[in-house]
Amino acid sequence: MNELFVKDFLALFEEEAPLALQEQYDNAGLLVGSPEQAVKSVMLCLDLSEAIVEQAAAKGCGLIIAHHPVIFKGLKSLGTRTEVERIVVSAIRKGISIMAMHTNLDNVFHGVNHIFAEKLGLENLHILRPVEGDLCKLVTFCPLSHAPAVREAMFEAKAGHIGNYDSCSFNSEGFGTFRALEGADPFVGQVGTIHSEPEIRIETIVPLHQLTAVVAAMTNAHPYQEVAYDVYPLKNANQGIGAGMVGTLKEPMSELEFLKHLGEVLGIPALRHNTLRGRMISKVAICGGSGAFLLPDARKAGADAFVTADIKYHDFFDAGLLLVDAGHYETEQFTPQLMARMIKKKFPTFAVLFSEHEYRAVHYFVKPQ
Ligand SMILES: [Zn+2]
Numbered sequence: 001m002n003e004l005f006v007k008d009f010l011a012l013f014e015e016e017a018p019l020a021l022q023e024q025y026d027n028a029g030l031l032v033g034s035p036e037q038a039v040k041s042v043m044l045c046l047d048l049s050e051a052i053v054e055q056a057a058a059k060g061c062g063l064i065i066a067h068h069p070v071i072f073k074g075l076k077s078l079g080t081r082t083e084v085e086r087i088v089v090s091a092i093r094k095g096i097s098i099m100a101m102h103t104n105l106d107n108v109f110h111g112v113n114h115i116f117a118e119k120l121g122l123e124n125l126h127i128l129r130p131v132e133g134d135l136c137k138l139v140t141f142c143p144l145s146h147a148p149a150v151r152e153a154m155f156e157a158k159a160g161h162i163g164n165y166d167s168c169s170f171n172s173e174g175f176g177t178f179r180a181l182e183g184a185d186p187f188v189g190q191v192g193t194i195h196s197e198p199e200i201r202i203e204t205i206v207p208l209h210q211l212t213a214v215v216a217a218m219t220n221a222h223p224y225q226e227v228a229y230d231v232y233p234l235k236n237a238n239q240g241i242g243a244g245m246v247g248t249l250k251e252p253m254s255e256l257e258f259l260k261h262l263g264e265v266l267g268i269p270a271l272r273h274n275t276l277r278g279r280m281i282s283k284v285a286i287c288g289g290s291g292a293f294l295l296p297d298a299r300k301a302g303a304d305a306f307v308t309a310d311i312k313y314h315d316f317f318d319a320g321l322l323l324v325d326a327g328h329y330e331t332e333q334f335t336p337q338l339m340a341r342m343i344k345k346k347f348p349t350f351a352v353l354f355s356e357h358e359y360r361a362v363h364y365f366v367k368p369q
Pocket of ligand 1: 068288289290328332
């Protein structure tokens with residue numbers, strides 16, 4: 001595949017990690033460039049730097065997709081004063097578009113934490129803090145003949161997904177009544193006469209960010225001129241979306257064995273952790289990047305260890321489990337691989353490149369022995 005457009009990548013990520021799932025403070029999406037720009041290859045990185053823009057230009061990449069949004073706060077000028085300004089100006093001059101896939105990629109099940117968990121060898125994975133208020137129940141009433149097609153259309157648009165199951169719905173038979181008024185062109189019944197039609201009540205669950213698409217698919221497949229449907233907000237948490245992840249190691253490890261394993265997987269020369277208490281580590285909670293806010297959730301999930309980054313000094317006291325700060329870069333370093341997988345799945349022959357020198361904001365000085 002020689003050429004795609006920036007909008008193809010926006011559509012791909014909208015399927016894998018919809019922008020509606022990003023946190024309120026975030027700025028994920030297309031930051032520089034146009035959806036209509038043609039792209040021959042894409043470069044992936046965690047953080048963007050001037051050097052990476054240069055690399056992308058040298059390799060002919062028309063698009064860079066980074067995890068962290070290079071434009072996070074408002075820019076008041078586009079000059080050479082700050083690195084962010086220089087990156088943006090340089091990308092515009094070189095005709096390179098920039099996208100960021102940030103907390104939307106953190107919050108999906110097969111996202112930043114899933115690949116981190118996979119590298120650590122964790123199994124039985126669950127979202128650590130599933131998001132609440134994201135689900136609704138959608139109910140529609142459909143003549144018997146069209147119920148399979150309407151159900152299928154709703155499932156295709158991602159309704160009816162619960163944990164490891166899809167195509168979930170409940171169906172009950174009854175009858176609907178209606179009278180078509182002057183000007184109507186009813187699918188069944190006569191204008192001016194009250195009609196009674198055997199119908200199926202189809203109820204299914206829909207994440208709010210998918211609701212518009214599901215309602216559109218449902219009304220498209222439905223034979224009635226006016227489709228009756230109800231949307232009920234639900235209090236259920238959406239187990240497939242949220243922050244952090246928890247899983248179990250194949251074999252329990254001692255605390256030291258676990259720290260060694262973590263250090264090796266992440267290639268980090270030092271780990272900050274609280275006092276070792278001789279626990280065996282089996283259940284592990286993780287959150288790539290700044291996840292200290294999930295400490296209560298890790299405890300509630302019964303985790304023996306919680307691995308994240310940017311942990312404050314006082315969080316290490318009384319954590320109630322093995323608390324490890326494994327670095328922001330290090331715990332998110334697999335994200336470009338994750339994005340590459342998503343792109344390769346949809347566009348297997350498209351050229352995907354990784355930035356040669358990952359930008360490291362934090363370095364470790366290790367005192368020679
Ligand atoms: Zn991060």
